[in-house]
Amino acid sequence: MAVYTRVGDADLAAFLKNYALGACLSFHEIAEGVENSNFLLQTADARYILTIFEKRVAHHDLPWFMGLMAHLNTQGLKCPRPVAGQDGQVLRPLLGKTAAITTFLPGRPAMELSADKCHEAGRCLAQLHLAAQGYAAQRANDFGPAAWTPLFDTAQHAAMLHDAGPMLPLVAQIAEALPRILAQWPRPGALPTGHIHADFFPDNVFFGEEGKISGAIDFYFACSDLLAYDLAIALNAWCFPDDREMSPILCAAMVAGYQSVRPLTEAEKAALPLLAQGGALRFVLTRLYDWIATPADALVTRKDPASFMHRLQYWQKNRAWELN
Numbered sequence: 502m503a504v505y506t507r508v509g510d511a512d513l514a515a516f517l518k519n520y521a522l523g524a525c526l527s528f529h530e531i532a533e534g535v536e537n538s539n540f541l542l543q544t545a546d547a548r549y550i551l552t553i554f555e556k557r558v559a560h561h562d563l564p565w566f567m568g569l570m571a572h573l574n575t576q577g578l579k580c581p582r583p584v585a586g587q588d589g590q591v592l593r594p595l596l597g598k599t600a601a602i603t604t605f606l607p608g609r610p611a612m613e614l615s616a617d618k619c620h621e622a623g624r625c626l627a628q629l630h631l632a633a634q635g636y637a638a639q640r641a642n643d644f645g646p647a648a649w650t651p652l653f654d655t656a657q658h659a660a661m662l663h664d665a666g667p668m669l670p671l672v673a674q675i676a677e678a679l680p681r682i683l684a685q686w687p688r689p690g691a692l693p694t695g696h697i698h699a700d701f702f703p704d705n706v707f708f709g710e711e712g713k714i715s716g717a718i719d720f721y722f723a724c725s726d727l728l729a730y731d732l733a734i735a736l737n738a739w740c741f742p743d744d745r746e747m748s749p750i751l752c753a754a755m756v757a758g759y760q761s762v763r764p765l766t767e768a769e770k771a772a773l774p775l776l777a778q779g780g781a782l783r784f785v786l787t788r789l790y791d792w793i794a795t796p797a798d799a800l801v802t803r804k805d806p807a808s809f810m811h812r813l814q815y816w817q818k819n820r821a822w823e824l825n
C-alpha cells in the first residue's frame with residue numbers, strides 16, 4: 502500500500518475548515534498506488550479524494566496539473582476535478598506537505614484486459630490528447646529522454662550503496678539499451694506533440710458497469726511531449742498479458758481505438774516500436790530505483806523493473822513491427 506503520511510482527526514478537521522463540502526462522515530486511507538498518499542473522504546454532500554503529494558511528484562508543477570484536470574473537465578473528458586476551498590485555492594499545506602481535494606471518479610480498473618477494454622482505453626487516450634489541446638501552458642517531461650541518463654546514474658549509485666547484486670544483470674541491460682535508444686530518438690518537430698498523460702496504466706483508467714470507461718485518474722506525470730509516446734507507454738502497460746510477449750489482438754485493438762478518434766501519421770506509426778522501447782525504459786528506471794531504495798518494510802508494494810525490460814527487449818526484436 503502507499504500511505505506515506507498519516508492524517509489525524511484534528512489535522513483533518515482543521516484542513517476541512519477551508520472547504521464547504523458538508524460534514525465529514527468518514528475518512529479512510531487508500532491502499533492502492535505507489536506515489537502519493539490518498540484518502541477517501543465521504544461528506545454529507547459527496548465523496549472526494551484527498552491527496553497528499555509525496556516524493557516524486559514535481560511540486561512546483563502542482564498548479565499545472567490542477568489546471569490541466571480542470572481544463573479537461575471543461576472539455577467533457579472524465580477525470581477528477583480539483584475542488585477549490587472557500588479562498589478559491591485548490592492546493593494548501595497539510596502536515597508540512599501540499600495537499601488537494603478532487604472529486605471522486607466512479608468505476609474501477611478493469612479486472613481483465615480484453616480487446617474491447619483496450620479499444621476503449623485507446624479511444625479515451627486519443628480523446629484526452631484532443632481535449633488537452635486548448636490548455637496553453639507547457640510542462641517539460643521530467644521523465645523523458647533527457648532524464649534517463651541521470652535516472653540511470655542515480656539507480657546505479659543506489660545499487661552500489663544497497664548491495665543490489667540481483668539487479669546487476671538488469672543494470673547491464675540498461676547500459677546497453679539506453680545509448681542505443683537515445684541515439685535514435687525522434688528529433689524535435691519530427692512527430693506531433695501535445696499534453697500527454699504519461700502514466701496511462703490500467704490502474705489509472707476506470708470502467709463503469711457497461712464496460713465503458715468512466716474516466717482516467719492520476720495526472721501527476723502529465724506533461725507536454727510526443728503524443729505517440731503516450732500511446733507507446735499505454736501499449737506497454739495494457740498489451741503484454743504475460744509480461745513478456747505483446748498480444749497482437751490487444752495491441753491492434755488499442756491502436757484502432759486510438760485511431761478512431763485521432764489517426765496516427767505515417768511517421769508516428771513507424772516510430773511506435775522505438776517509442777515503446779523508450780516508454781519501457783522509463784519505467785524500468787524508476788522501478789529499479791524504487792526497488793533498490795525502498796526499505797523492505799515500507800508500506801508500499803514495489804513493482805518489478807524486469808517486467809518492463811522484457812517489453813523493451815520485445816520491441817527491440819520486433820522493431821520492424823508495422824501497423825496493419
Ligand SMILES: Nc1ncnc2c1ncn2[C@@H]1O[C@H](COP(=O)(O)OP(=O)(O)OP(=O)(O)O)[C@@H](O)[C@H]1O
Nearest residue numbers: 531533534535536537539550581604605606718719
Ligand atoms: N479521483 C478519484 N476517484 C476515485 N478513486 C480515486 C481517485 N483518485 C485516486 N483514487 C484511488 O486511489 C488509488 C491511488 O490513486 P493514484 O493512482 O492517483 O495514486 P498514486 O500513488 O499516484 O498511484 P500510481 O502508483 O498509479 O502512480 C487509485 O487506485 C484509486 O483507487
Ligand SMILES: N[C@@H](CCO)C(=O)O
Nearest residue numbers: 535700702784788804
Ligand atoms: N505506473 C507506474 C507507477 C506510477 O509511477 C509503474 O507501473 O511503474
